Every structure is written in structure tokens, then in C-alpha cells.
Amino acid sequence: MEKLVYLLWAESDTVAEDLAGTVATKLLEIDGVRGVQVNVSDSAVAGAMLRITTFDRPVSAIASVWVDSSAQLSARLAAVFATVCSDVAGYLVTESVAIEPPRSEAGERSSGLANVAILRRPADLDRDDWLDRWLGPHTRVAIETQDTFGYVRNAIVRSVTPGASPIDGIVEELFPIAALSDPHAFYGSAGDADELTQRITRLMASVATFGADRDLDVVPTSRYVFREPFAK
Structure with missing residues (x-):
């Protein structure tokens, strides 16, 4: 099984409904599709305190699709997303799960806030060193300094759509919904200002080691x- 992640940009205000409706239905009908997940930047998270954009415009949604063969299905999947999105960038990834997200009802919104970070490797770090720093020592720091209940890392293998911007990693971290606007809920510092400062300082020092x-x-x-x- 292989995993594909698609970054999606849309002009329509109904993209969340479109992805959860006709698009999800079409994806599930395709032979060889084993899993489908969609993360949407919607009204439920509009007030988030943390939002960073390096692309020319903010990403509207991120779709993860597990397939038998990426070579056979990547273009077909991209075409489905293109029916409701103005731009689609797809990537073959290797998935590493540090904290398994809790299961939710099919098609229902999972609890909490799901932050998706899109990473770019600095030019002065070779790929192996960058991966070692990100997937190695940083993992423990990230878990110990944030109140996450799901933590999934995706290292980019290659792009699967023409013109996709070069990126190197995609991270999904799940937080309590209060973390939308409360730094203590985000970092798990329980209202302690000194603890909050220590956690932020430690986390920022760690992320700086791999850019x-x-x-x-x-x-x-x-x-x-x-x-x-991977249904059980």
C-alpha cells in the first residue's frame, strides 16, 4: 500500500461540502483506494491563532489517500480533486505515526483541531541529516512540549502532479479544540506562564535544528x- 497526499486550493466557499460530498463518494468508488481522509480549513477553525502561509495563497484543504498503486491512480485522483479545486499538488509520501489519532465515525468531523504543517528542507542540510533531525530527536520534544493526541509525519518521496511545488514534509498534529485560541491548551502548560515559556523555547530550539x-x-x-x- 502507498500513501498520496494532495494539497488543494479552491475559490469556492463550498469546497468543504464538495470534498465531503461528491468528491469523497467518487474516491471511495475507485478500485484500489484503501483509505480516504480530508482536512479542510473551514469555519470551525477560522479563529485559529496559528496560521502561516509561504505559498502564494493559503492551502484550502489537504487530502490523504491510501492506494494499492500510486502509479496507476495518482493522476485519476488528481482529476477528481480538480472538479472542485482550482489547483492540485500531489505527492507520494512515506508515513510515520508517532501518536496514532483516535478513530472517529466515517465522514464525521474528528474532535479537536488538526494542524497541518508543510515543511521545506534548508539547502544547507542534506536529506538524510534533515530526516534524522526531524524524525529523530525532534519527535520526543514535540510530544513533550505540546498537548497533542495525534501526530503523523509524511516525508515526501516525489511529486505526482505536474508543476507541484517542491516540499519535503507534511505533518499533522491533533490538539484539543481549545488550542485554537489558548496557548496553554496548545502547549499543555495548564495555565503556568513559566512552563508555557519553557515549552515554547524548547520547541522553537528543536524546530530550528531542521529548518x-x-x-x-x-x-x-x-x-x-x-x-x-488499516481498519481493525
């Missing part, structure tokens, strides 16, 4: 799983 303190996008989203890829 995630710059040239990134952070997209606050609502998370919808339409089919679990």
Missing part, C-alpha cells in the same frame, strides 16, 4: 476520515 522555524506553511483544519486504511 522548520522558517519557510513553512501551517494550516489549521477540521479532520474527516471517510475510510480507515
Whole structure:
């Protein structure tokens, strides 16, 4: 099984409904599609305190699709997304799950806030060193300094759509919904100002070691799983 992640841009105010409706239905009908998840920057997360855009315009949604063969299906999937999105950038990724997200009802909004970060590797770090820093020591720091209940890293293997911007990683972190606007809820510092400062300082020092303190996008989203890829 392979995993594809598509970054989606849309002009329509109904993109969330479109992706959850006709698009999800079409994806689930395709032979070889094993899992479908859509993260949408919608009204439920409009007030998020953390939102960073490095692309020319903010990403509207992120779709994850698990398939038998990316070579056979990537273009077909992109065409489905293009029916409701103005721009589509697809990537083949390798997935690493540090904290498994809790399961939710198919098609229902998952609890909390799902932040999606899009990473770019600094030119002065080779890929192996960058991956080691991101997936190695930083993992523990990220978990210990934030109140996350889901943490999934996707290292980019290659792009699968023409003209897709070069990126190197896509991260999904799940937070309590209060983390939309409360730094203590985001960092798990329980109202302690000194603890909050210590956690922020430690996290920022860690992300700087692999360049995630710059040239990134952070997209606050609502998370919808339409089919679990590894149903138990």
C-alpha cells in the first residue's frame, strides 16, 4: 500500500461540502483506494491563532489517500480533486505515526483541531541529516512540549502532479479544540506562564535544528476520515 497526499486550493466557499460530498463518494468508488481522509480549513477553525502561509495563497484543504498503486491512480485522483479545486499538488509520501489519532465515525468531523504543517528542507542540510533531525530527536520534544493526541509525519518521496511545488514534509498534529485560541491548551502548560515559556523555547530550539522555524506553511483544519486504511 502507498500513501498520496494532495494539497488543494479552491475559490469556492463550498469546497468543504464538495470534498465531503461528491468528491469523497467518487474516491471511495475507485478500485484500489484503501483509505480516504480530508482536512479542510473551514469555519470551525477560522479563529485559529496559528496560521502561516509561504505559498502564494493559503492551502484550502489537504487530502490523504491510501492506494494499492500510486502509479496507476495518482493522476485519476488528481482529476477528481480538480472538479472542485482550482489547483492540485500531489505527492507520494512515506508515513510515520508517532501518536496514532483516535478513530472517529466515517465522514464525521474528528474532535479537536488538526494542524497541518508543510515543511521545506534548508539547502544547507542534506536529506538524510534533515530526516534524522526531524524524525529523530525532534519527535520526543514535540510530544513533550505540546498537548497533542495525534501526530503523523509524511516525508515526501516525489511529486505526482505536474508543476507541484517542491516540499519535503507534511505533518499533522491533533490538539484539543481549545488550542485554537489558548496557548496553554496548545502547549499543555495548564495555565503556568513559566512552563508555557519553557515549552515554547524548547520547541522553537528543536524546530530550528531542521529548518522548520522558517519557510513553512501551517494550516489549521477540521479532520474527516471517510475510510480507515488499516481498519481493525
